[in-house]
Amino acid sequence: MTFATAAVVTPYTVPLWLMDVxxxxxxxxxxxxxxxxxxxxxxxxxxxxxxxxxxxxxxxFLVFQAPDVTLSELSVGAIVLPxxxxxxxxxxxxxxxxxx
Amino acid sequence: xxxxxxxxxFATAIAGFSAFYLWGLAGLPGFGLYPGPYGDVINRIAVGQxxxxxxxxxxxxxxxGFDTLGEEFILFVAATGVSLVLRHLRGERxxxxxxxxxxxxxxxxxxxxxIAALIFVGPTxxxxxxxxxxxxxxxSGGFQGGAVLxxxxxxxYLGGQFLIFxxxxxxxxxxxVEAAAAGSFAAVGVAALALGLPYLANILPLGGTxxxxxxxxxxxxxxxFVGIEVAAAFAVVVSEMLEQxxxxxxxxx
Numbered sequence: 001m002t003f004a005t006a007a008v009v010t011p012y013t014v015p016l017w018l019m020d021v022x023x024x025x026x027x028x029x030x031x032x033x034x035x036x037x038x039x040x041x042x043x044x045x046x047x048x049x050x051x052x053x054x055x056x057x058x059x060x061f062l063v064f065q066a067p068d069v070t071l072s073e074l075s076v077g078a079i080v081l082p083x084x085x086x087x088x089x090x091x092x093x094x095x096x097x098x099x100x
Numbered sequence: 101x102x103x104x105x106x107x108x109x110f111a112t113a114i115a116g117f118s119a120f121y122l123w124g125l126a127g128l129p130g131f132g133l134y135p136g137p138y139g140d141v142i143n144r145i146a147v148g149q150x151x152x153x154x155x156x157x158x159x160x161x162x163x164x165g166f167d168t169l170g171e172e173f174i175l176f177v178a179a180t181g182v183s184l185v186l187r188h189l190r191g192e193r194x195x196x197x198x199x200x201x202x203x204x205x206x207x208x209x210x211x212x213x214x215i216a217a218l219i220f221v222g223p224t225x226x227x228x229x230x231x232x233x234x235x236x237x238x239x240s241g242g243f244q245g246g247a248v249l250x251x252x253x254x255x256x257y258l259g260g261q262f263l264i265f266x267x268x269x270x271x272x273x274x275x276x277v278e279a280a281a282a283g284s285f286a287a288v289g290v291a292a293l294a295l296g297l298p299y300l301a302n303i304l305p306l307g308g309t310x311x312x313x314x315x316x317x318x319x320x321x322x323x324x325f326v327g328i329e330v331a332a333a334f335a336v337v338v339s340e341m342l343e344q345x346x347x348x349x350x351x352x353x
Contacts, residue, residue, distance in 0.1 A: 068156050071231060071244035075251040080334060083254055087341040094345065 019063075026060045043089050047082045054078040151306040152316035157235035161242075161322040165300040169285055172326055176282045179333040183275065186340040209260025217259030224252040232327025236316035242323040246330025253335050257342065271339045278332035284325045288318055 014022075033053040040046045054077025061069040101109075129135045142159060152158040160168050231238075232245025257265045289300040297303060300318070307315030314320075 067239040068241055068244060071240060072247050075244075075247035079251045079254055080247070080338070083257075083338065084341055087338075087345055090345045 022063050026056070026063045030056050030060050044086070047085045047089070050085070051078050051082040054081065147310050150302065150316050150319060151310045151312075152236040152319050153311040154234075154236050154238050154240070156239055157241045157319055157323060158316070161235065161319040161326075162300075162302055165289070165318075165322065168322075168326070169289065169300070172282060172285055172329060175330065175333050176278065179278060179336045182337050182340050183271065186344050188343075214259045217255045221252050221255050221259075224248060224255060228252060228327070228331065232324055232331075233320070234313065235323030236320045237311050237313060242326025242328075243330050245323075245327040246332075247334065249327065249331035250334025250338070253331075254338060257338070265342070266339070271336060271343075274332045274335040274339065278329055278336060281325045281329035281332060285322055285329070288322055288325070292318075 030053070033049070033056045037046060037049050037053050040049050054073060057077055058070045058073040061067070061073055134140075142155065142163065146155045146158045146163075147153055150158045150162055152162075228245045228247075228249030228251075230245070231240035231248055232242050235241040235245075253265060253268075256268070288303075292301040292303045293299055295301075295303055302317045302319065304317035304321065306317045309315065
């Protein structure tokens with residue numbers, strides 16, 4: 001894999017090697033978090049890990065220069081999706097209790 | 101099928117898939133190297149043509165506005181589907197919210213959580229509103245702004261203010277707002293047709309200087325409608341899900 005070689009000079013220019021380090025680090029973190037989401041078996045804990053994964057994904061988009069996607073991912077991945085899953089879990093748990 | 105046969109099937113499939121996948125990867129341009137002409141062309145002409153310095157928004161709401169219209173209606177149909185699937189059935193009734201955790205008696209949201217959640221409602225609404233109305237000048241836009249606005253509703257619920265949540269986002273109102281905003285996007289396109297221009301052509305004045313909030317014509321307007329639509333869609337989906345947790349299925353206590 002060859003990394004970008006042309007630097008774009010902006011008021012916020014970051015050295016290229018630092019950007020590469022950042023990108024690789026965040027990619028590794030996202031891969032680790034995604035694996036963690038799958039490995040956690042208790043659904044309620046899984047939702048919390050999923051929320052953290054959404055947060056990391058938002059950072060990934062930022063580091064890869066897509067701040068617009070970061071803003072969406074922050075609210076969808078880290079807040080809305082976990083809440084929807086939690087509400088579904090609450091519903092399921094209630095139904096199971098009703099069966100007892 | 102025996103497990104041995106299944107293993108062979110899997111091995112064949114994974115070998116074929118890997119071969120094509122790796123072949124495809126080998127043909128990709130190097131990381132960070134953009135080969136196509138379109139991005140470069142857009143980067144050069146977008147600001148001059150649309151007066152929008154948020155070029156991503158210019159692409160989303162002008163150059164590929166029709167594409168975005170389709171995406172917006174995906175969200176609209178999804179939220180409508182949630183309303184339909186989670187509708188109240190005959191015999192179902194609501195009951196007061198209560199904690200169903202087996203090891204707790206009742207749910208009390210602590211004051212610390214309530215205050216922490218409610219403190220962020222104002223700033224979240226302001227940020228969402230800012231994002232939805234500044235697509236033309238920043239890397240924001242209707243979807244991001246709407247999603248942030250939608251999160252503000254959830255903060256109210258997280259703060260334990262369930263009744264307030266229900267009062268400020270009744271499903272019927274949120275449904276209507278969502279539909280009106282989605283329809284407005286399509287109507288902006290039809291307005292261009294009425295003037296004899298192509299669908300979704302930028303019919304509003306582009307404003308004086310690129311980067312001004314009042315610049316970019318329909319780009320800003322469509323982004324605003326998308327923001328309202330997304331926020332309302334989030335409110336609809338979460339309200340429906342919340343009501344489901346309070347419903348007692350027909351035939352039970």
